[in-house]
Amino acid sequence: xxxxxxxxxxxxxxxxxxxxxxxxxxxxxxxxxxxxxxxxxxxxxxxxxxxxxxxxxxxxxxxxxxxxxxxxxxxxxxxxxxxxxxxxxxxxxxxxxxxxxxxxxxxxxxxxxxxxxxxxxxxxxxxxxxxxxxxxxxxxxxxxxxxxxxxxxxxxxxxxxxxxxxxxxxxxxxxxxxxxxxxxxxxxxxxxxxxxxxxxxxxxxxxxxxxxxxxxxxxxxxxxxxxxxxxxxxxxxxxxxxxxxxxxxxxxxxxxxxxxxxxxxxxxxxxxxxxxxxxxxxxxxxxxxxxxxxxxx
Amino acid sequence: xxxxxxxxxxxxxxxxxxxxxxxxxxxxxxxxxxxxxxxxxxxxxxxxxxxxxxxxxxxxxxxxxxxxxxxxxxxxxxxxxxxxxxxxxxxxxxxxxxxxxxxxxxxxxxxxxxxxxxxxxxxxxxxxxxxxxxxxxxxxxxxxxxxxxxxxxxxxxxxxxxxxxxxxxxxxxxxxxxxxxxxxxxxxxxxxxxxxxxxxxxxxxxxxxxxxxxxxxxxxxxxxxxxxxxxxxxxxxxxxxxxxxxxxxxxxxxxxxxxxxxxxxxxxxxxxxxxxxxxxxxxxxxxxxxxxxxxxxxxxxxxxxxxxxxxxxxxxxxxxxxxxxxxxxx
Numbered sequence: 001x002x003x004x005x006x007x008x009x010x011x012x013x014x015x016x017x018x019x020x021x022x023x024x025x026x027x028x029x030x031x032x033x034x035x036x037x038x039x040x041x042x043x044x045x046x047x048x049x050x051x052x053x054x055x056x057x058x059x060x061x062x063x064x065x066x067x068x069x070x071x072x073x074x075x076x077x078x079x080x081x082x083x084x085x086x087x088x089x090x091x092x093x094x095x096x097x098x099x100x101x102x103x104x105x106x107x108x109x110x111x112x113x114x115x116x117x118x119x120x121x122x123x124x125x126x127x128x129x130x131x132x133x134x135x136x137x138x139x140x141x142x143x144x145x146x147x148x149x150x151x152x153x154x155x156x157x158x159x160x161x162x163x164x165x166x167x168x169x170x171x172x173x174x175x176x177x178x179x180x181x182x183x184x185x186x187x188x189x190x191x192x193x194x195x196x197x198x199x200x201x202x203x204x205x206x207x208x209x210x211x212x213x214x215x216x217x218x219x220x221x222x223x224x225x226x227x228x229x230x231x232x233x234x235x236x237x238x239x240x241x242x243x244x245x246x247x248x249x250x251x252x253x254x255x256x257x258x259x260x261x262x263x264x265x266x267x268x269x270x271x272x273x274x275x276x277x278x279x280x281x282x283x284x285x286x287x288x289x290x291x292x293x294x295x296x297x
Numbered sequence: 298x299x300x301x302x303x304x305x306x307x308x309x310x311x312x313x314x315x316x317x318x319x320x321x322x323x324x325x326x327x328x329x330x331x332x333x334x335x336x337x338x339x340x341x342x343x344x345x346x347x348x349x350x351x352x353x354x355x356x357x358x359x360x361x362x363x364x365x366x367x368x369x370x371x372x373x374x375x376x377x378x379x380x381x382x383x384x385x386x387x388x389x390x391x392x393x394x395x396x397x398x399x400x401x402x403x404x405x406x407x408x409x410x411x412x413x414x415x416x417x418x419x420x421x422x423x424x425x426x427x428x429x430x431x432x433x434x435x436x437x438x439x440x441x442x443x444x445x446x447x448x449x450x451x452x453x454x455x456x457x458x459x460x461x462x463x464x465x466x467x468x469x470x471x472x473x474x475x476x477x478x479x480x481x482x483x484x485x486x487x488x489x490x491x492x493x494x495x496x497x498x499x500x501x502x503x504x505x506x507x508x509x510x511x512x513x514x515x516x517x518x519x520x521x522x523x524x525x526x527x528x529x530x531x532x533x534x535x536x537x538x539x540x541x542x543x544x545x546x547x548x549x550x551x552x553x554x555x556x557x558x559x560x561x562x563x564x565x566x567x568x569x570x571x572x573x574x575x576x577x578x579x580x581x582x583x584x585x586x587x588x589x590x591x592x593x594x595x596x597x598x599x600x601x602x603x604x605x606x607x608x609x610x611x612x613x614x615x616x617x618x619x620x621x622x623x624x625x626x627x
Contacts, residue, residue: 030428037420038437041496044457045444112348120334121341131348134356138556138606140582140599144366144592145359148373168351175348200340229447231559236587247448251563254452262456269449276443284436 045273052266074263075271084256087268089242090249094228097162097245101227102220104166105174109219110212112169113178114204118190134172139232147236161237162230166223174219181215182208221283225276246272367597373590384597395598397573398581405487405577406554409494413550414543417498421505422535435506438499445497451563455480458489480564483572490575493560501546508542509535540621548613555606558583578602 052074079087115121116128150161169175189211190203198206231247238244244252250272253265342349367384369377388395420438424431444450457463458479465475479485516534525533536543558579561569569576569584582602586595 027429030423030426031430034424034428034434038434041441042437044453044463045441045450047463048453048456108347108351111344115341115344119337119341119344121338124341127345127349130352134352136552136606136610137356137360138552138599138602140556140579141363141603142356142359144586144596144599145362146355147587148362148592149354149359151373165351165355167347168355169348170351170355200337200344204344225443229444229559231448231563232583247559250448250452265452266456269452272449273444273447276447277440280440280443281436284432284439 048266049270052263052270054263056261056263074261074267077261078253078264078268078271082256084241085249085253086242087246087249087253087271090244090246091271093159093243094245094247097159097230097234098224098227100159100163101166102223104163105169105171105223106216106219108167108169109171109174110178110209110216111204112175113182114208116175117179117182118187118203118208119200131172131175134170135176143236150237156237157240157243158237159243162227162233166227171223174223177218178212178215181212185211217283221279224279228276363596363599366593367600369593371592373592377593380593384594385601387594388597388601394573394576394581398569398576398578401487401569401574401576402555402578405490405494405557406551408487408491409554410547410550412491412495413498413501414546416495417502417546418505418539418543420498421502421509422531424502425506425509431506435499435503439503440499442497442500445493446557446559448559448563450493451560454489454493454560454564458492481571483574486565486571486574490561490564490577494554494557501550504546505539505542508539512538537622541623544613544617544621548610551609551613552606555602555609 053070053072054074055069055071056074081088112131116124116131146161150156153160155161185208189207193203193207229247230245231251234245234248238248241252246268250265250268253268257265366377368379368381370380370383371377424434428434455462459465460476460478460481462479464479465477468475477485479489512534516538517530520530520534556579557577561575561577561580562583565571565575565580567580567584569580578598582595582598585591585598
């Protein structure tokens with residue numbers, strides 16, 4: 001088919017069309033560029049993971065991944081309990097904090113979101129405006145008095161300061177996310193349930209909550225990542241080494257060993273990022289939708 | 298776009314009340330309606346109880362307390378002593394480290410934000426031109442954004458930019474012999490922190506990609522018919538259509554950069570070293586508050602940060618009128 005017939009017959013195909021051969025070349029080039037950028041970005045992490053499986057002395061001399069001697073001794077060394085370090089304990093601690101945070105956020109944020117999205121009540125506009133206002137509030141503004149409050153309550157060296165705020169829906173972002181999601185659900189569903197005599201609570205638990213899958217998955221995933229990576233919170237409230245979370249353990253590890261055992265440090269750092277990356281990859285379809293519609297960082 | 302989703306409030310009641318015969322308002326029905334509204338309001342506040350408790354006890358209460366504390370001297374032992382504006386005065390006039398932390402933070406933000414936005418926009422436009430396996434690429438590009446704030450990656454960064462680290466090794470491959478410790482040197486330390494921020498550009502790229510998908514393909518087809526070049530298409534179609542998303546990403550990246558804590562804290566060993574070149578605002582605030590236990594001073598710093606954020610946000614919103622376009626359907 002000549003170019004002229006295309007031009008006259010189907011104007012919508014007028015976008016520059018090259019012969020098939022060069023389109024294939026263009027596609028290959030595009031993948032090549034993308035993969036090159038990706039590799040450059042992920043290379044430091046891949047190097048770390050690779051180095052974590054190398055004998056300690058070799059690290060810092062090889063930069064080609066997956067060549068040479070393989071060992072798990074770094075992992076054994078890192079997880080070995082010493083007088084100052086106990087990484088298996090830290091992983092348990094981090095899991096406790098992260099799981100409780102997820103439960104709290106999912107519970108409190110969806111409850112509040114249902115009220116904002118579906119119910120009429122006095123001060124609704126005002127409260128919603130306040131919710132949106134707290135979205136941009138820097139943590140530093142409330143950090144000092146929160147510390148004083150939790151200190152007065154005797155909550156230092158417990159996980160309560162890290163977990164209780166989650167059960168009180170203080171992460172406004174996730175409330176907003178669920179509000180947006182619930183607004184997208186057809187209202188006929190809850191009206192039908194209401195005509196059948198359902199209370200608001202049972203409309204929420206039986207009609208709305210089961211449909212909140214993607215919103216809950218997004219909330220759960222990002223709460224998990226933030227709680228798991230959080231360093232400032234544990235740093236403020238946890239000083240008992242038995243209660244340390246993984247990020248604290250990593251800092252402690254560097255303080256205790258200096259640069260002498262990079263291999264074991266890399267092994268522990270690899271274990272520290274593994275659950276984050278793992279969950280993300282497992283749930284990515286739901287998540288990227290959530291990110292795309294709400295702009296979550 | 299993402300900011301434009303802030304919803305309109307609509308009444309959730311069903312269809313408008315049918316007008317009865319002769320328009321007589323039935324007092325009994327009105328009472329029933331009132332009861333229903335009361336029940337609904339009660340239920341709503343039930344659902345909101347955790348959030349309201351959190352708002353009062355964990356957000357607004359501490360916010361007010363922090364403002365009050367900023368006018369006091371308080372070292373956690375004893376009781377706060379009212380000192381008026383002394384903390385603010387000291388901050389602005391007698392504390393060179395405070396100014397240093399402001400400069401470091403602004404430099405960090407001013408370097409990071411344009412780079413993050415440029416990279417993420419370029420790559421989003423590139424990927425949006427059509428590539429197989431987009432979902433997979435998008436996912437992988439997002440991974441650094443999940444890890445960027447973690448201690449693990451900050452510690453990795455120390456190794457990567459150390460004197461016998463990855464960067465110098467790569468430079469060696471290209472024939473540049475470097476034993477410089479990028480992190481140990483005050484003139485380059487901040488650059489490594491910026492690099493870490495730029496490394497996490499995937500999250501804004503994902504938002505750009507979502508925005509790009511909203512631009513109707515027909516615009517480009519029409520432009521191509523008129524013989525518009527690729528660059529012309531970008532300037533006249535992509536940029537204006539995407540400008541609300543660019544605005545949103547700019548705001549988000551600035552706010553995140555100004556509040557970033559963990560990477561600077563870990564890389565500098567909690568001190569802002571070398572020579573305070575990594576003394577970002579949040580790290581200095583942490584030092585004042587929780588190393589020196591100067592709760593009043595730290596609170597004043599927090600309110601100065603809030604004021605600074607408010608000014609920057611206001612300027613950004615003001616600038617939006619010149620470059621952000623809210624079209625009919627974009």
